[in-house]
Amino acid sequence: MAIIKFYNRAPVPMEMHKVKIVQKLTLLPAKQRLAKMKEAGFNTFLLHNGDIFMDMLTDSGVNAMSDNMQSAMLRADDAYAGSETFYRMRDKLEEIFGIPNLLPTHQGRACEHIIAKHFVKPGNCIIMNYHFTTSKAHVTTLGGHVEELIRDEGLIAQSTLPFKGNIDLDKVRACIAKEGADNIAYLRLEAGTNLIGGQPISYENMKAATDIAREYGIPTVLDASLLQDNLYFNKTREESLKDLSIREITRKIADLFDIIYFSGRKFGFGRGGGILVRDEALFHELEDYITMYEGFLTYGGMSVKEMEAMTIGFDETMDFDVISQSPQFINHAVKELDALGVPMITPGGGLGAHINAKEVLAHVPSEEYPAGALVAALYLCGGIRGMERGTLSEERNPDGSERIASVEMVRLAFPRRVFTLSQTEYVIDRVKWLYDHRHLVGGLRFVREPKTLRFFTGTLEPTSDWPEKLLEAYMADFGEDQ
Numbered sequence: 038m039a040i041i042k043f044y045n046r047a048p049v050p051m052e053m054h055k056v057k058i059v060q061k062l063t064l065l066p067a068k069q070r071l072a073k074m075k076e077a078g079f080n081t082f083l084l085h086n087g088d089i090f091m092d093m094l095t096d097s098g099v100n101a102m103s104d105n106m107q108s109a110m111l112r113a114d115d116a117y118a119g120s121e122t123f124y125r126m127r128d129k130l131e132e133i134f135g136i137p138n139l140l141p142t143h144q145g146r147a148c149e150h151i152i153a154k155h156f157v158k159p160g161n162c163i164i165m166n167y168h169f170t171t172s173k174a175h176v177t178t179l180g181g182h183v184e185e186l187i188r189d190e191g192l193i194a195q196s197t198l199p200f201k202g203n204i205d206l207d208k209v210r211a212c213i214a215k216e217g218a219d220n221i222a223y224l225r226l227e228a229g230t231n232l233i234g235g236q237p238i239s240y241e242n243m244k245a246a247t248d249i250a251r252e253y254g255i256p257t258v259l260d261a262s263l264l265q266d267n268l269y270f271n272k273t274r275e276e277s278l279k280d281l282s283i284r285e286i287t288r289k290i291a292d293l294f295d296i297i298y299f300s301g302r303k304f305g306f307g308r309g310g311g312i313l314v315r316d317e318a319l320f321h322e323l324e325d326y327i328t329m330y331e332g333f334l335t336y337g338g339m340s341v342k343e344m345e346a347m348t349i350g351f352d353e354t355m356d357f358d359v360i361s362q363s364p365q366f367i368n369h370a371v372k373e374l375d376a377l378g379v380p381m382i383t384p385g386g387g388l389g390a391h392i393n394a395k396e397v398l399a400h401v402p403s404e405e406y407p408a409g410a411l412v413a414a415l416y417l418c419g420g421i422r423g424m425e426r427g428t429l430s431e432e433r434n435p436d437g438s439e440r441i442a443s444v445e446m447v448r449l450a451f452p453r454r455v456f457t458l459s460q461t462e463y464v465i466d467r468v469k470w471l472y473d474h475r476h477l478v479g480g481l482r483f484v485r486e487p488k489t490l491r492f493f494t495g496t497l498e499p500t501s502d503w504p505e506k507l508l509e510a511y512m513a514d515f516g517e518d519q
């Protein structure tokens with residue numbers, strides 16, 4: 038279904054589901070939020086969920102399940118080996134992707150761990166349209182390096198390009214010539230490119246890039262964690278695909294790759310993961326890693342209840358109405374905020390609405406983590422938890438200097454089927470308030486900085502008393518109780 042038409046007003050995104058189970062939310066008074074933020078070391082990952090009003094940290098493992106998914110959990114077949122649940126999940130994935138060989142894992146990064154461990158040798162190069170934090174960390178830990186060959190336009194914050202996740206084919210050829218095909222462990226394309234704002238990659242671009250890889254005998258890997266959003270954009274923005282069903286588009290994409298992996302915390306609306314391997318011999322080689330690191334071959338660290346639910350979730354992902362929800366809500370938020378003058382990453386993609394923190398806090402140097410500061414400020418100003426996606430999420434250079442991120446964003450994730458339009462309007466309102474008071478926001482510095490994936494558990498402090506000043510202005514407008 039396209040957008041629902043209205044008689045007497047401009048259309049708004051419509052929820053194509055109704056609420057059956059709810060979770061109560063609390064909005065802590067403003068001063069308490071400051072205390073909680075201090076306790077959490079100005080890192081939104083370290084906040085307790087009960088202290089959050091709108092949790093827009095991520096879409097990972099927090100998507101709403103359908104009634105059919107929940108009821109399927111009851112028939113989960115508990116068995117260490119040979120669970121019928123596993124065979125149902127495997128068959129469903131084969132029906133959708135056309136690959137019968139499934140390696141189950143506990144989540145997406147476990148897939149990345151196993152793929153990297155098998156393929157990456159010290160000095161190897163891995164070509165990507167763009168990295169994801171965990172997919173890169175696994176490669177670099179093994180002594181490999183990542184070449185991100187996204188087209189230059191993909192990194193321009195404000196744009197009308199429909200497929201900002203596309204890889205630059207000339208750069209791919211140049212990279213192969215420079216590194217030598219033998220030194221390239223694999224080509225990894227990420228659907229719904231997370232770190233540039235959930236931006237899609239076109240089928241046409243995936244085809245051209247995988248054709249080049251095949252020409253040189255380089256294995257091709259699809260990160261399908263965010264494929265559902267990507268599929269929505271393939272259908273709505275790619276002329277040659279507009280008359281195909283989501284299932285047909287999925288199969289066309291799948292046919293391009295040797296290996297497809299996913300985080301089931303996103304793809305399938307559950308919690309888990311899996312690797313589909315086209316080549317039978319390679320599949321059997323990789324099985325050893327599952328039994329060693331994940332669990333037996335018929336559960337891979339997942340709960341069978343989640344597997345059973347995800348199996349239904351995969352089917353729901355093939356439903357255009359279902360996968361349209363998030364992109365439409367995100368598009369609404371991005372368009373409204375853009376119209377209010379807030380610098381956003383445009384066009385709206387999947388996963389979430391992304392604020393261009395570099396521009397909002399142009400007065401905060403990258404070394405003081407503007408996106409980290411803005412995301413902390415947004416929690417203070419409304420109890421909204423987003424995620425920093427910028428310099429803080431990077432690892433330092435080997436010489437200890439900061440690796441300045443090419444994009445500095447605050448991500449406001451829209452977990453699928455979770456938030457309503459009025460909640461979305463609240464977020465738009467608070468972001469606009471914060472934008473109008475942006476001069477009150479200062480920087481952050483590390484108190485405790487872990488070596489790897491520091492953004493998850495590192496603690497920080499403000500470089501001045503800016504949080505207190507910001508909160509004073511907030512309470513002057515909204516009162517102390519909110």
Ligand code: F0G
Pocket residue numbers: 094095096097144145146147169171172227231260262263300301302309310
């Ligand atoms: N690939 C992509 C594109 C992802 O977005 C993620 C996770 C992973 C792999 C790893 O999967 O979390 O199941 O181990 N993204 C989450 C996020 C963490 O919040 O964006 P995982």
